Amino acid sequence: MSVLRPLDKLPGLNTATILLVGTEDALLQQLADAMLKEDCASELKVHLAKSLPLPSSVTRPRIDLIMFVVNLHSKYSLRNVEESLHHVDATFFLGKVGFLATGAGRESHCSVHRNTVVKLAHTYRSPLLFCDLEVAQCFVGLSPGCGHGTAYQATLRQHPTCHS
Amino acid sequence: MDETVAEFFKRTILKIPMAEMMTILKAWDFLSENQLQTVNFRQRKESLVQDLVLLCEKKRASLNDAAILDIVYTQFHRHQKVWDVFRMSREPGEDIDLFDMEQFKRSFKKILQRALKNVTISFRDAEENAVWIRIAWGSQYRKPNQYRPVYVVYYSQTPYAFTSSSQLRSNIPLLGQALTIASKHHQIMKMDLRSRYLDSLKAIVFKQYNQTFETHNSTTPLHERSLGLDINMDSRIIHENRIEKERVQRVTQETFGYYPQPRLEFAQYKLETKFKSDLNGGILAEREEPLRCLIKFSSPHLLEALKALAPAGIADAPLSPLLTCIPNKGMNYFKIRDK
Numbered sequence: 001m002s003v004l005r006p007l008d009k010l011p012g013l014n015t016a017t018i019l020l021v022g023t024e025d026a027l028l029q030q031l032a033d034a035m036l037k038e039d040c041a042s043e044l045k046v047h048l049a050k051s052l053p054l055p056s057s058v059t060r061p062r063i064d065l066i067m068f069v070v071n072l073h074s075k076y077s078l079r080n081v082e083e084s085l086h087h088v089d090a091t092f093f094l095g096k097v098g099f100l101a102t103g104a105g106r107e108s109h110c111s112v113h114r115n116t117v118v119k120l121a122h123t124y125r126s127p128l129l130f131c132d133l134e135v136a137q138c139f140v141g142l143s144p145g146c147g148h149g150t151a152y153q154a155t156l157r158q159h160p161t162c163h164s
Numbered sequence: 165m166d167e168t169v170a171e172f173f174k175r176t177i178l179k180i181p182m183a184e185m186m187t188i189l190k191a192w193d194f195l196s197e198n199q200l201q202t203v204n205f206r207q208r209k210e211s212l213v214q215d216l217v218l219l220c221e222k223k224r225a226s227l228n229d230a231a232i233l234d235i236v237y238t239q240f241h242r243h244q245k246v247w248d249v250f251r252m253s254r255e256p257g258e259d260i261d262l263f264d265m266e267q268f269k270r271s272f273k274k275i276l277q278r279a280l281k282n283v284t285i286s287f288r289d290a291e292e293n294a295v296w297i298r299i300a301w302g303s304q305y306r307k308p309n310q311y312r313p314v315y316v317v318y319y320s321q322t323p324y325a326f327t328s329s330s331q332l333r334s335n336i337p338l339l340g341q342a343l344t345i346a347s348k349h350h351q352i353m354k355m356d357l358r359s360r361y362l363d364s365l366k367a368i369v370f371k372q373y374n375q376t377f378e379t380h381n382s383t384t385p386l387h388e389r390s391l392g393l394d395i396n397m398d399s400r401i402i403h404e405n406r407i408e409k410e411r412v413q414r415v416t417q418e419t420f421g422y423y424p425q426p427r428l429e430f431a432q433y434k435l436e437t438k439f440k441s442d443l444n445g446g447i448l449a450e451r452e453e454p455l456r457c458l459i460k461f462s463s464p465h466l467l468e469a470l471k472a473l474a475p476a477g478i479a480d481a482p483l484s485p486l487l488t489c490i491p492n493k494g495m496n497y498f499k500i501r502d503k
Binding site: 019022023024025026029032033036043044045046047048049050051054055074076077 | 398400401402403404405407409475476477478479
């Protein structure tokens with residue numbers, strides 16, 4: 001079983017690679033486009049994947065940050081993230097993983113409770129952001145003590161009404 | 165002109181939106197071009213309607229003429245009705261005479277009038293050997309109610325007829341009988357298919373939906389025929405699951421084809437199956453009686469929505485055959501029982 005490890009490759013020179021994992025391709029694409037519009041100290045690359053494990057590839061650079069995207073309207077997207085988490089090495093969770101939950105704004109459409117993702121993020125000791133990609137508003141969920149990579153700031157910055 | 169007929173004219177013309185007034189009146193073809201020119205179409209609608217009703221009175225318009233106008237209006241606004249589909253059949257090996265439209269109409273009218281003394285029946289021929297029939301129901305003692313008619317669209321070269329759903333359901337068996345006998349069939353059966361979009365129902369039932377209008381060039385690479393997902397131009401975004409995405413696209417195209425899907429608003433599944441559970445025990449697992457459950461999928465365009473599910477990542481491909489069989493089987497109402 002292939003497992004993603006944070007330090008199994010050499011870092012690229014002045015590059016940062018983010019991996020977005022989620023079932024809804026259009027959502028990931030939107031997020032990636034927004035991230036790339038931000039100024040970044042390093043050269044930013046975004047990989048989009050439906051789930052883990054990733055297909056084997058020697059050319060893939062080292063992944064610096066994984067964002068798991070859950071759509072609260074879809075139990076399928078939560079299940080997909082839960083299964084993908086098994087393919088990530090434990091050391092990744094020391095500040096290189098984040099969770100993004102979308103769709104909290106439309107309560108009536110939510111089939112996944114917010115507390116479910118809160119508990120999930122807590123279990124994996126990783127930060128959680130609530131976001132609504134259709135509406136330009138963002139609430140930042142709890143998670144003290146996590147790293148702030150450049151790319152991570154970009155995720156926050158794309159929604160100007162957002163505070164940490 | 166009879167007061168009730170004048171009122172019927174007034175209410176029918178009032179229904180017509182101002183923007184369509186000229187088009188519909190021309191399609192009705194009762195008032196001549198010259199007569200229409202004498203009317204001021206720029207005045208307030210109530211006054212316009214009064215002028216038009218006066219014109220009709222002068223021309224001695226009958227109840228039937230008003231009914232034909234009603235048919236024309238409905239033909240332009242067919243989406244306002246919900247249509248059911250009926251299929252007729254003959255005994256095997258029976259000789260089929262050449263269809264005679266006039267004889268059909270005479271026979272249909274005779275059967276209904278014999279059963280119900282008061283009923284208004286009007287016909288309007290349409291293209292593809294079809295006829296639109298408007299029926300206003302009355303009873304032995306009551307005059308027909310012109311404001312709750314039923315419409316039937318019968319394609320004479322086929323065993324299919326489409327009827328607008330009506331709340332007055334008691335007359336439907338009689339209607340079915342009249343259709344069957346007049347068209348020289350033996351049996352009529354209601355299909356489990358219903359929608360507002362008459363043209364889509366036609367396409368499903370006559371199997372006309374799977375025609376592509378553009379030339380099918382099989383050498384075009386698959387990603388150029390993607391279902392609306394933009395080809396990613398930014399080289400900094402890498403899709404890890406490109407192969408899987410292409411597989412999903414391919415499976416979706418194979419199931420749904422390249423053509424636009426016929427339009428339905430819902431699919432309904434009635435389950436009468438026993439509860440099956442992986443967990444041992446549990447309250448529902450011991451039940452002998454089937455669990456009754458109704459699942460309804462609604463959408464402004466159900467089949468296009470189903471087609472978009474797998475590429476959007478909301479469902480796995482291939483989709484359940486219960487969903488994909490809808491146009492093939494010509495059904496959007498299903499009853500599922502244990503085998």
